[in-house]
């Protein structure tokens with residue numbers, strides 16, 4: 001797996017903004033110790049196609065900013081009402097609710113400003129911005145969050161899978177799709193979309209398993225599914241069934257990556273192996 005100093009890149013992406021309480025809150029959440037999975041997926045795809053991963057850095061930062069905004073808003077009292085995130089008090093606990101809402105808004109907007117400054121051909125830039133907005137927006141992650149927040153008790157497994165695809169899969173598929181575009185393999189975007197949805201579903205099932213089996217201290221975030229009476233893959237399939245599904249999905253995605261023409265998948269597959277062994 002490639003080692004990249006995401007902290008410096010993310011810090012720099014906030015530099016153009018004037019100092020304010022909102023900027024402090026944005027930096028507080030963005031620079032907290034997240035796993036940086038989405039930015040890392042993006043550069044792994046570009047490098048796997050033999051291109052310079054640096055061309056993806058602005059988009060990688062944009063993805064992490066959109067992801068962080070979603071975590072800040074998801075933790076708010078009107079949603080999951082959580083106290084702990086990335087091992088620290090949630091944004092609204094550390095600051096206040098109004099600041100946390102604005103910090104999320106600010107990160108979402110700054111993500112697109114950062115992406116628009118990338119030094120890549122204009123058609124690739126527009127494609128990547130389009131992918132990011134579709135995957136993050138109200139046909140993607142926001143749609144998934146809408147279903148999950150407003151309709152969750154009505155779920156069976158088929159319905160829950162659709163919600164997970166939208167809520168979690170879309171923002172994990174986006175870096176793979178954007179990576180293909182930036183590596184001059186736009187024709188493969190749909191293939192990477194499907195691989196991303198498989199990884200996303202596996203990742204969300206794993207998140208449900210960890211929520212049910214690990215402490216908040218170990219996870220560095222509140223494990224609130226039971227408290228919120230959420231229907232999850234564990235409540236529907238049982239722990240064993242959920243683990244079986246997760247393992248099959250990760251294995252399937254690794255197989256598809258290795259079968260992708262012109263792509264050297266060892267580093268990306270090693271990263272997926274590391275995600276599969278995560279404990280938080």
Ligand code: GRG
Nearest residue numbers: 034035036037070071073074086142145168207
């Ligand atoms: C509020 C618009 C809006 C969307 C919220 C992403 C999301 C949708 C909510 C966050 C809560 C959650 C459990 C989402 C599922 C995806 C997921 C497992 C996110 C956590 O991602 P990690 O593990 O987090 O990559 P770090 O902190 O490591 O970056």
